[in-house]
Amino acid sequence: MPGALSWGGACLLLARYGTPWWAILLFSLYLAVGIMLPGVLLWRRLRGNTDGFAVDLAFGTATGVALSILVYIPGRAIGVPLLPVIVPVATVAAFLAVPSLRPHWQSNRAPMPVWWAWSVAAACALGLWVITRNGLAIEPIAFPDAAFQYSDMSYQLALAAELKHHMPGQIPFVIGQSLNYHWFLHAEVAATNWQTGIDLDLLLRRLFPMLCAILPILSVAALATRLARRSWAGPLAAWLLLVVTTFDVYGWGGRDLISQAPYATAVLMYSLTHAFAVVLALPVIWLVICLLRGDTRKGNWILLAVGLAALAGAKASFVPMVLAALAFVVVVQLLTQRKLDRTVMGLAVAALLAFAFAQVVLFSAGSSGVGIAFGQSFRALATRVGFDSHYGSRADALVVLGTTGATLLVSWAIAGLGMIGFLKDRRWMDPVAVFLIGFLVAGLAAGTLLRHPGFSQLYFVRAAFPVAIVGSVWGLTLLFDKVRLRALLPRMALALLGGMVLAKILSALTPDKPVKNQGVVSVSLQVIGPWLAVFVVAAVVAVAIRFTKEKTLALGLAVLVVFGVCSVYIPETVVTTVGDKVCVSGPEQPDCRHTRRQIPAGGAEAARYIRDHSAVSDRLATNSHCMPVYADKKTCDARNFWLSAYAERRVLVEGWAYTPTGQSRKDANTGPFWDKPLLAANDKVFRNPTKQDLDYLWTKYGVRWLVFDKMVSQPSAELKPLWRYSSGTVDVYQLTPPRSPEGVGPRRSSSGYQVADVHDHGPDRPPGPRGTRPQ
DSSP states (O other): HHHHHHHHHHHHHHHHHHHHHHHHHHHHIIIIIIIIIIHHHHHHHHHHOOOOOOHHHHHHHHHHHHHHHHHHHHHHHHTTTTTGGHHHHHHHHHHHHHHGGGGGOSSSSOOHHHHHHHHHHHHHHHHHHHHHTTTTSOOSEEEEGGGGTTTTTTHHHHHHHHHOOOSSBBBBEEEEEEESSOOHHHHHHHHHHHOOOOHHHHIIIIIIIHHHHHHHHHHHHHHHHHHTTTTTHHHHHOOOOHHOOOOSSSSOOGOSOOOOTTTTTHHHTTTTTHHHHHHHHHHHHHHHHHHHHHOOOHHHHHHHHHHHHHHHHHHHHHHHHHHHHHHHHHHHHHHHHHHHOHHHHHHHHHHHHHHIIIIIIIIIITTTTOOOOTTTHHHHTTTHHHHHHHHHHHHHHHHHHHHHHHHHHHHHGGGGGGGGGGGGGGGGGGGHHHHHHHHHHHHHHHHHEEEEEEEEEEEHHHHHHHHHHHHHHHHHHHHTTTTTHHHHHHHHHHHHHHHHHHHHHHHHHHHHOOGGGHHHHHHHHHHHHHHHHHHHHHHHHHHHHHTTTHHHHHHHHHHHHHHHHHTTTTHHHHHHHOOOOOOOSTTTTTTSOSSSOSSOHHHHHHHHHHHSSSSSEEEEESSSSOOOOTTOOOOOOOOOOOOHHHHHEEEEBBBOOHHHHTSSSSSSSTTTOOOOOHHHHHHTTTTTTHHHHHHHHHHHOOOOEEEEETTTTTOOGGGGGGEEEEETTEEEOOOSOOOTTTTTOEEEOOTSSSETTTTOOOOOOOOOOOOOOOO
């Protein structure tokens, strides 16, 4: 019942924010029967049915998703995109027909306590708030408001459309660019579209974000419970996952967190690849833990291989961190025990193979713009911490870098503070503890040492956050080991509440922002002072408790005081969300979330017209290369992907950001296009084209449609015979073959252009009605 109510609440929210009920119900059915059911059955069989229903449901669902992806890829490649249907059909048939498999329809482990389920369900309700505030409420699905969506949304949609129709895929918005990206999410979205018929846009901006918002909460709760072997660890982990953010003294909370690592940020919606990878990563972490604890059954290795294969293509950050954490285990074992464990080495080899496969096959040995540059994140976030954008001298720059770096590192690492409990009984020598510490250290090191034009190194930090929370809760159970739960709960609540009060006191004692006119050193002290004061108070609390002979509580309650400080802004933003109307539409409302137009007026409708009246092999050409912010004529923001996204067709040259060539350049998003002859051939037909120009695009590049954004340039009157559809500021024109057999095919206009007859649709092109110009 708690789980059903959680998903029921999610469905109501989806309907409230523009998702049709038929799509919600169909997706729920697909998720239950096509993903969860086979995944849970196979997880139980391979794990020996020892984990219990909560773990089975969370990690079995992730296993079902992984299998769906890994089956869809070869299926789409051989022209059978519905091949993933074989997974639930074959699995259910086998578990019904084979006597030895039938017991797996029920868990062998006793269920969790009722209070466990309701506590985690309550955390899921808070997770629904997170996805609503940072996603659904500010990301409209219906046009015309959806034209002001987040800039990367159409990019994600374009990749899903590409993988719906092509395997292997390419960059769909620039000819000849390979798809060197973690695209497994888009493959799964495409597979879901094939099996349900739900529009790709609904799947990407509504249904999958909701799944990726709720499932990690259950996964973290299940993982913490099994890791710590304490039932109360699960609900605590679920709640800490949602409420722990960062020190919010100078207004860093909300949507302007200095650290975007916490779960309660917009990362869920604005990097769905990361949120999706978290779903796949947590069962991999659990399998690694099981193997490190000596459970080396064959099923664990099979599930790990499936999980690593899916995770490697879901997000580039997770598998390297698993590999780094395992390497850390190897180093610690060599230093402390002077030996190598065969299981650890086997895990490291498995992770290394997955990493190598991803780098060579998926990413073509490219870096996608990632390189080594110490402190890029620190320098970029210095102004958000409280410094000016320019420094007076090299010494000032070093002070700013050090202060910002220390503040960010504390903020990034705070989720793992509870792992201080590993000091008890030398638990830090346990390979599982070393692995968890190594995972957090890998994230911090990547965020510090790497650079990227879009600051993608921060996704390593974000990847560490849920794992650090789980490790912290395990550490807390070690510190609270000898205290009964009934006596422990009020003390834990008091410590968290005390931390919130402390944060309010510190906020009242400090200005809204550091006073900048007192010099760099003064600002540094103002930035460091509040969070340093938090640790001092937490240490005082720990010492005071130790004097009362409650030594086992001392460190644990001090950690919870710090977590309370880091969660102070959550209650206020939950309350304000109810009455806070978040506007989403356009530059006429400058306080809105997205004030920049991403799609021309009528662009989505025009693109969908092409989708419905063209062949998959048709290629498009357009004059829309830059993000449609028409007031700025000097800068071209090449993050422009709307046509390939909504038309589900490849475009000769649309935008050129986020391509392998573009990412290798310093001005990745605003630099010029590198292939001048190709761009010239494309743009020539949007000025004063001749018949030869159009024929050249047809024969050389396979272009069948021209799409004009009339705010960029007006179509020539000579193209009028080729017009097919208009919507808003966008016109669509359909090209016809350069030549045809005598007496058959298109007739010529007086200007020499071909005029398509009503029944002449070109090769492999379905007939369709001509568009009508809006009044």
